[in-house]
Amino acid sequence: MTFEQLGLEANLLQAITDMGFTKPSEVQEKAIPVLLQEDTDLVALAQTGTGKTAAFGFPMLQKINVDSRTTQGLILSPTRELCLQITNEMKNYGKHLKGLNVTAIYGGASITDQARQVKKGAQVIVATPGRMKDMIKRRLVDISKIEYCVLDEADEMLNMGFFEDITDILSHTPEDKSTWLFSATMPKEVSTIAKKFMYDPQEITVGKKNESTSTVSHEYYLVNARDRYQALKRLADANPDIFSVIFCRTKRDTQKVAENLIEDGYSAGALHGDLSQNQRDLVMKSFRNKQIQMLVATDVAARGIDVDDITHVINYQLPDEIETYTHRSGRTGRAGKEGISMVIVSKSETRKIKSIERIINKKFEKKDIPSGMAICEVQLMSLANKIHNTEINHEIDGYLESINNLFEDTSKDELIKKFFSVEFTRFYNYYQKSKDLNVEAQNSSSRDSDRRGSNPDAIRFFINVGKKDGYNWQSLKDFLKETLSLGPDDLFKVDVMDSFSFFNTDKAHLAKVAEVFTDFKVDGRFVNVEVSEDKGRGGRDRGRGRRRDGGGRRRSGGGERRSSRRSDRQRSESKTGGNRSQKRSENKTGSNNNSGSGRPRRSRRR
Numbered sequence: 001m002t003f004e005q006l007g008l009e010a011n012l013l014q015a016i017t018d019m020g021f022t023k024p025s026e027v028q029e030k031a032i033p034v035l036l037q038e039d040t041d042l043v044a045l046a047q048t049g050t051g052k053t054a055a056f057g058f059p060m061l062q063k064i065n066v067d068s069r070t071t072q073g074l075i076l077s078p079t080r081e082l083c084l085q086i087t088n089e090m091k092n093y094g095k096h097l098k099g100l101n102v103t104a105i106y107g108g109a110s111i112t113d114q115a116r117q118v119k120k121g122a123q124v125i126v127a128t129p130g131r132m133k134d135m136i137k138r139r140l141v142d143i144s145k146i147e148y149c150v151l152d153e154a155d156e157m158l159n160m161g162f163f164e165d166i167t168d169i170l171s172h173t174p175e176d177k178s179t180w181l182f183s184a185t186m187p188k189e190v191s192t193i194a195k196k197f198m199y200d201p202q203e204i205t206v207g208k209k210n211e212s213t214s215t216v217s218h219e220y221y222l223v224n225a226r227d228r229y230q231a232l233k234r235l236a237d238a239n240p241d242i243f244s245v246i247f248c249r250t251k252r253d254t255q256k257v258a259e260n261l262i263e264d265g266y267s268a269g270a271l272h273g274d275l276s277q278n279q280r281d282l283v284m285k286s287f288r289n290k291q292i293q294m295l296v297a298t299d300v301a302a303r304g305i306d307v308d309d310i311t312h313v314i315n316y317q318l319p320d321e322i323e324t325y326t327h328r329s330g331r332t333g334r335a336g337k338e339g340i341s342m343v344i345v346s347k348s349e350t351r352k353i354k355s356i357e358r359i360i361n362k363k364f365e366k367k368d369i370p371s372g373m374a375i376c377e378v379q380l381m382s383l384a385n386k387i388h389n390t391e392i393n394h395e396i397d398g399y400l401e402s403i404n405n406l407f408e409d410t411s412k413d414e415l416i417k418k419f420f421s422v423e424f425t426r427f428y429n430y431y432q433k434s435k436d437l438n439v440e441a442q443n444s445s446s447r448d449s450d451r452r453g454s455n456p457d458a459i460r461f462f463i464n465v466g467k468k469d470g471y472n473w474q475s476l477k478d479f480l481k482e483t484l485s486l487g488p489d490d491l492f493k494v495d496v497m498d499s500f501s502f503f504n505t506d507k508a509h510l511a512k513v514a515e516v517f518t519d520f521k522v523d524g525r526f527v528n529v530e531v532s533e534d535k536g537r538g539g540r541d542r543g544r545g546r547r548r549d550g551g552g553r554r555r556s557g558g559g560e561r562r563s564s565r566r567s568d569r570q571r572s573e574s575k576t577g578g579n580r581s582q583k584r585s586e587n588k589t590g591s592n593n594n595s596g597s598g599r600p601r602r603s604r605r606r
């Protein structure tokens, strides 16, 4: 089949040749003739990358009247990246259509400029739902005469909580328009939209129906409600490269958690409805630029966060409406990447986990909040890996002689120890007396987890491969099972970090592990396995005393820590635009409301 045979006009065919497309893709072959020949509604199940933009773009461009200045086509897309991408594609497809005006409407950019563009006579508007609704309310757009409406990546839009916005937008469009819905999956909410807003739609499927694009794993952590904040910090510390959205239930909690994190030296920011649009834009900009690693947000404010590489979503509190959980967890695992959705729960909320499992049709894994010493190890190994991978800056060469003189009598071993102690001691001092935050659930799964987690006969190993080498806990477990010829129950607590991982086996397997992994290479690269100092306790530091995190330890070495916290905070504040409440928190007269909960901060991203 050729593009000519699909029934496209010469000027569009010219653009196709210009772009170098030689053959229609499957979705184009199926959709274009139907959309050209009939005024029909359409539901197309197709993933990104299948050529779906052209599948709706070409027919729309062929059918609209470019001599008119009336808006005739509306394309709704979940994110601003996609919105801009579609706009760009549409402009390319229509570059030989004289007088064509395709306008992008999305949040975070000047609404006045966008309104001006529309006013010039945009025949096609490509929009994200939030901004579109805003512009309708302000009467800056008129979509009362549109003939074609595309809902692109409908599942994503609903995932992001845009159902009401879409409903609202569609209520301003004429009944007799054609609606073309494109979605990678067909969850219940998408069928609801199709039923509600479409009339006898034709259906097209490319690839498998209901194929899930989601790669999110779900974990929960059981703690006492009063330890929620400490648990959050441990989760962050155990994941040094975290880039996350943390969801709270109320604006007040959102602000408080963000303030506390900033005060404790994390690069955090708050996003909620009490901030001005300008403040929200600034926070989002810092988050997108990765100057903020932890964005604390309410559900409403987080709608439409269109950042692709969020590694973790942390449910600091579960939402009131458990359906909202899907919108939250959908912020991670995007664009084919893996993501983790973590839930911090207290005992009284555990039944909610079961209800969520039914809704998402996936099981949660119950995990333990890592012990202080496990975190120290993760931080140490993360630093070691970073140093190992650092490119040498030869500007240092000129100073080498003086440095060498200083360390003349220091052995390599001693030097390494001193070097790492600079960072490690801060974490160690903070965490050495930390308590176990985990609460035992009275059910078999938690007993099982406990059996595995605190088994005195277990031994914990460090291995120098991680996510960067393409592993997740499942594939690493499979690799270890095969390499060590062990059964599935012989390996447990497999925790995969960015460039290294940990796993437990029974002590009986120590000799075997040591033997197999001596001079062991994969693809020409040495894979090292070493016994980890965490002794296989898997996050438990029983018998280390019952003091709270860092309790009573702030004074020792506190001078350094305090000053480092303050400068971090100031830096974070300038990044977040220094909102009012954060300023207030800075004025607290030394009485930290998480007394003793400040955190030693490693050298930070710049």
Ligand code: AMP
Pocket (backbone or CB within 6 Å): 020, 021, 022, 023, 024, 025, 028, 047, 048, 049, 050, 051, 052, 053, 054, 089
């Ligand atoms: P989409 O699924 O619309 O995001 O398209 C994915 C990419 O494929 C875009 O960069 C398009 O420009 C490109 N593309 C779309 N249709 C074709 C085609 N028939 N032949 C080659 N590339 C295409």
